[in-house]
Amino acid sequence: MKYLLFSLLTFFAGSMSNFALAPWDNIFILLFSFPLFFLILQDISNEKKIKNKFLSFIFFGNIFLFGYFFFGLLWISSAFDYREGFAELKFLSTLGLPFLLCLITTPGWILTAFLWGKGLRGCLALSAGIITGEFLRSYLFSGFPWNLFGHSIGFNDFSMQAGSVFGFDLSGFFIILFALAPVLFLKRDTLMWGIAFSLILPIFILYGYHRLPSEIRYLDKDFLIIQSKISQDKKLNSNEVGSIVKKFSELSKTDNKVDLIIWPENAIPIFLSENQDIRSMLMQSLDNSSNLLTGDLIIKNQSDIYNSAILIAKNGKITSSYDKVHLVPFGEYLPLSEYLKKFNFLKILTNEKGISRGKSYDPINTPLGQARVIICYEVIFSNELMRSKIRPNFIVNLSNDAWFDNNSGPYQHFSNAKFRSVENGLPVIRSSNKGISAIIDPYGRVIKKLSLNEEGSIYSRLPEKIPETIYMRYKNFIVMALLFLYFLCYRKKIKKEYP
Numbered sequence: 001m002k003y004l005l006f007s008l009l010t011f012f013a014g015s016m017s018n019f020a021l022a023p024w025d026n027i028f029i030l031l032f033s034f035p036l037f038f039l040i041l042q043d044i045s046n047e048k049k050i051k052n053k054f055l056s057f058i059f060f061g062n063i064f065l066f067g068y069f070f071f072g073l074l075w076i077s078s079a080f081d082y083r084e085g086f087a088e089l090k091f092l093s094t095l096g097l098p099f100l101l102c103l104i105t106t107p108g109w110i111l112t113a114f115l116w117g118k119g120l121r122g123c124l125a126l127s128a129g130i131i132t133g134e135f136l137r138s139y140l141f142s143g144f145p146w147n148l149f150g151h152s153i154g155f156n157d158f159s160m161q162a163g164s165v166f167g168f169d170l171s172g173f174f175i176i177l178f179a180l181a182p183v184l185f186l187k188r189d190t191l192m193w194g195i196a197f198s199l200i201l202p203i204f205i206l207y208g209y210h211r212l213p214s215e216i217r218y219l220d221k222d223f224l225i226i227q228s229k230i231s232q233d234k235k236l237n238s239n240e241v242g243s244i245v246k247k248f249s250e251l252s253k254t255d256n257k258v259d260l261i262i263w264p265e266n267a268i269p270i271f272l273s274e275n276q277d278i279r280s281m282l283m284q285s286l287d288n289s290s291n292l293l294t295g296d297l298i299i300k301n302q303s304d305i306y307n308s309a310i311l312i313a314k315n316g317k318i319t320s321s322y323d324k325v326h327l328v329p330f331g332e333y334l335p336l337s338e339y340l341k342k343f344n345f346l347k348i349l350t351n352e353k354g355i356s357r358g359k360s361y362d363p364i365n366t367p368l369g370q371a372r373v374i375i376c377y378e379v380i381f382s383n384e385l386m387r388s389k390i391r392p393n394f395i396v397n398l399s400n401d402a403w404f405d406n407n408s409g410p411y412q413h414f415s416n417a418k419f420r421s422v423e424n425g426l427p428v429i430r431s432s433n434k435g436i437s438a439i440i441d442p443y444g445r446v447i448k449k450l451s452l453n454e455e456g457s458i459y460s461r462l463p464e465k466i467p468e469t470i471y472m473r474y475k476n477f478i479v480m481a482l483l484f485l486y487f488l489c490y491r492k493k494i495k496k497e498y499p
Helices: 002-020 027-044 050-072 074-081 089-115 120-142 149-155 159-179 188-198 200-211 238-251 276-285 344-350 376-380 409-424 470-474 477-489 491-497
Strands: 218-227 260-262 291-300 304-313 318-323 364-366 369-375 394-400 428-433 437-440 446-450 456-463
Touching (some): 002 050, 002 149, 027 050, 027 120, 050 089, 074 409, 188 200, 318 364, 394 409, 409 437
Parallel strands (some): 369 394
Antiparallel strands (some): 291 304, 364 369
């Protein structure tokens, strides 16, 4: 009976932790969910047999994360409503994805059990274990670093600046310690550590207060961001192409002459790259600019299709392009297709060849300067953004969030654009269909934005980039050093417990 109650409370704690993220941004919910989870782990850690202790940590740890993933990723299932035959996969995405993510993060719970101890040591063990699990799910099987606990510092422009030092993946290590501070207040010998951990978030905010400048510096280059609200079923209807072209042309009209107009991912659902005449017609309809950056599908080698961004000049010629490198598994391609295609319920995914993977991370030349283009899902991968030797002037994120309706997904997708800005010290220009479009300064502050499902345009000059951040220079070195110090401090106790 006790274990049933513990299981329900653990699931509840994991589920409630989602309220620390966008669109709710209530980081203080973690001060309830993590201490509750910690106390349950503290109780089950009294298992005398090492094997039972490890299995208990794995079991309850995965229950905690299953609740976290289940409610945090429910929005993904709505993507299967827009194509015939995909509705059956909603069940797989709702339960299968959280289960898979739990399997991937299991080594983190093994580490937690190995390092576990009373009070301070248990807090450090839990934080280290969860961050290890998040690291694994960020890289294994193409990676899925969505809703990391470090993303909870995005509730505030000041606290968010800690990402410029630790990155948002590694900031989670400290936020979990902050959330566990109430546990350390329970005993006198850990009271000072509780006070120290409770100061982590205020220190983050204080650092941000001193880091953020009062003014934003702009370059003498301007642009126009277009946000549409075209439903996915309309985009998939070939009879609607004409009305979609007309809508984008109307939204792009403005009194301001601009250096560049930016449209979302696959804005016009045809192969623009294959239609010089249509491109010329489009550019002639845009009186206020000689350049258009838009999402498109490109055909190469006669049969390979790429999800791309193309820069079109006034004469209709494509002057530059970028092919999406990190594709969406089960959306743009089927991973391990030679094995998975044997399953009948995945047959509908394997009937199509899918999207081909791009090869270059290099920025492209635009009238605004060097642009690191990232398409949709790519914005969540901080480790892939700056793999080129060339540091760009800005990041441009083209997206189509119409797949995900009015759920939490588009808000969290947008938050990732702010996170990449803070980590890299670069402004971000985001253009989305039925999502959130914005111009974000190199500190992650939103200068102007169009809200979810709002239609319109944003005119702005380009904010100037700032020097490389500490995070960009040292990446994961800081937290690796902290973990090393942790092992160093407790090496004698670990040797004693696990001879």
